Amino acid sequence: MLNSTLKQLSALLAQKKLSSVELTQSYLDRVARLNPGLNAFVTVDADRSLAQARAADAQIAAGKAQALTGIPVAHKDIFCAKGWRTTCGSKMLANFVSPYDAHVVERLNAAGAVILGKTNMDEFAMGSSSETCFWGPVKNPWDRTRVPGGSSGGSAAAVAARMAPVAIGTDTGGSIRQPAALSGICGLKPTYGVVSRYGMIAFASSLDQGGPLAKSAADLALMLNVMAGFDARDSTSLERPAEDYARALEAPPTGDRAKPLAGLRIGVPKEYFGEGLGSDVGAAVEAALAQFEKLGAQRVAISLPNSGLSVPAYYVIAPAEASSNLSRFDGVRYGYRAAEYSDLADMYRKSRAQGFGAEVKRRILIGTYVLSHGYYDAYYLKAQKIRRLIARDFVEAYQQCDLIMGPTSPNVAFALGAKASDPVQMYLNDIYTVAANLAGLPAMSIPCGFGEGNMPVGLHLTGNYFAEAKMLHAAHQYQLATDWHLRQPAGTE
């Protein structure tokens, strides 16, 4: 059961070989057993989960089951879910119980999925290691002395350790893809606007996008089917016809059955294979590219000349937006308020000083600085110009190729604490992932081998706007031919 696909689980539920209550309970049991060592979940509420599971069983019994009915899903603690404590990994919201559901949560609930619990994350999604959490760091299931990546590290670790069949996360600069890579699972960030941001606690509004984490591309497709969709409450949500991403996987190969990806042009940017890339990661990615060629794809050398500017531009734009987005956490209406203060200014100062962790404060300071009078043009405006250049690089690249591939992260998972005191080293983890957010493009990571310390390596795929189906199809075909995605960390049986 642990390595079953969603489709298989769904079939078991439909055939009444398994009830959602049994399935949910078995995962709750695994969480109880494994979570103390991994710290992937911050909130588990068995009563609520089982109530949803019972409702799902009733739906199945009534013959009204959909693809995700009865499936337990781990939710990153950034999604507001009615009645659930929703903390965003912060002391600021340690006692915040959401009175409403995020759009994504609404859709999953309506589809009959079960909220299995809320997963740990870097505070306000600011981090690449899931170490900045107020609830303590998440451990990598492959090696508990290492980080699982971040910020959706709890969701990634939960799926990797088979504490949940699937999970949802958010990705602002790589926060789904990088932990998926470092934890040996799959993660997808859709085109900006495909998944509503309503109810997803904002980090950087122009970059944030929700998406699924799962064991396989096929599972991602089923999740995306439910998560994607227009929402009038998010002005950046895109109104477009619904797409069946799962059906796209099964698209019959034209011609040679051994070469299902014939005609697919894979762009390989030279900038992604230069200095800074670990040789173990490079080798695994090269092998994956060779596998894609074996499946009929054609490799095209491309260039993304401005990719070196993506991290600096990202670390201006994201903190700028965050500095403003996090202003609502002021201790006035909800959330943490300092116990003692002398006046209004002192209440703000103490509540925010005590309620936010160091990384959040650092980014608020950076963001406040780059938006300040006299600095705005030099930093924020310039970063926006670079952002347009980066997007243009991709437009040009997609004239020569259909998908772009490379490493998700320069190295495999690093040791807990190794980069905690060096923010710039930490930020460089995002070097291959942030460009997709800056350009608003869909991107994903899938497991493609193992590197140093027998730690998983992720292959990064970037598609053109709305090319999720094409990306998922390629990844699925790769996974039909390989078994990296089926590997499970030792000690999680």
Add this chain to the structure above:
Amino acid sequence: MDWETVIGIETHAQLSTASKIFSGAATQFGAAPNVQACAVDIALPGVLPVLNRAAVEKAVRLGLAVGAQINRRSVFARKNYFYPDLPKGYQISQYELPVVQGGSLPVMIKDVAKIVKLTRAHLEEDAGKSLHEDFHGLSGIDLNRAGTPLLEIVTEPDMRSAEEAVAYAKALHALVRWIGICDGNMQEGSFRCDANVSVRPKGAQVLGTRCEIKNLNSFRFLEEAINYEVRRQIELLEDGGSVVQETRLYDPERKQTRSMRSKEDAHDYRYFPDPDLLPLVISAETIEQIRSELPELPQAKRERYMRDYQLSPYDAGVLTSSREVADFYENLIQALGGGYKLASSWIAGELFGALKRAGLEICQSPISSGQLAGLLQRIQNNAINGKQAKEVFDAMWNGEGDAEAIILARGLTQISDARELEQIIDGVLAANLKSVEEYRAGKEKAFNALVGQAMKATKGNGNPAQINGILKKKLEG
């Protein structure tokens, strides 16, 4: 030294939409605290703003009414600062690219027309209210007003006196109500002005240092505050001091302005485009649609009344002081089939007098335009005289029915029969020989006395013009 005053006005007009500018909560005034504040208004984690197109439509109406440029693409920005009644920690406003740019408003100062140029008008959300009373050392926060749509209308520094500033504010106030974008209720804060005031030596080109007086919510306060501030600045300068750029508040009880915060304390608002909202794009079709729905504007109406109805500039101004008054007038003259001046003088005279005494607006008038037309028709037909007409008006005001019914019930028919009047006048002349002699000796006043006696003899129902004529004939004949 002679000084020149320079004034620019920023007005916050609350747009009369049913719901807020970025949420679905109601905007009605006077609800219990915080019952009209939804998740978006209280800025729960994860909520997002969605623009209310009705607010945009109203902004465009104003832009078109003042002949401004409507920006086909404008941008919402965040103005960042902390205050307990500002739930998000930023206000969504328009900064670099406002929806309305330029334009002008014609203003009448006494009988002289002046054009006040506008800089811009932009959309923004209002903040909530901090309540400092009743909480014993604490502050209460009411977020009902948070997110209410505002249009901030900014002028060039075009005004040269408090009188001009008030005339502008009144003209703008009339216009926003005229085009139906704001209820103009100043007590409820629907229309409030900030005045930027500076003085400079007459003839100087460079502007003096200005002070901004915030939140003036009546025309009287606007006038008093500017006059005080001008005196204060001139005194400062004449004593060899200098004006410090700052924000000031007007204290209506002391009739003084006082410092609120200086330029040094000014916030750095860190404006940047709001990434939660796409740029506001308005199509040419939308603009033309809104243009086609605009009513005839006060200025155009005023000119038409003067040209087509031969009204004086003053009367035309009075009749176009609000859309309701103009509508009343137009309904009246339509029912009368003319009578432009008669209708004008009855509205400006009897009707306004009665409304003012009763503290009513014209839309609350107990006499409809149709009823008034019935009365004026009888004046035109010489069926009743002016004195009788006033009596009918009063009766009508008191709800005694239409003109015809009142005239019948009170027997108010005018005596216009020449033979009957001649008989009455013969009697009057015989009884007032002294006055007759005086008149013939050249005392004009004696004539009026005789007219009065004749009217009295008709119990007030005589036709005054006829009585005049008969008397004159008999006295001179």
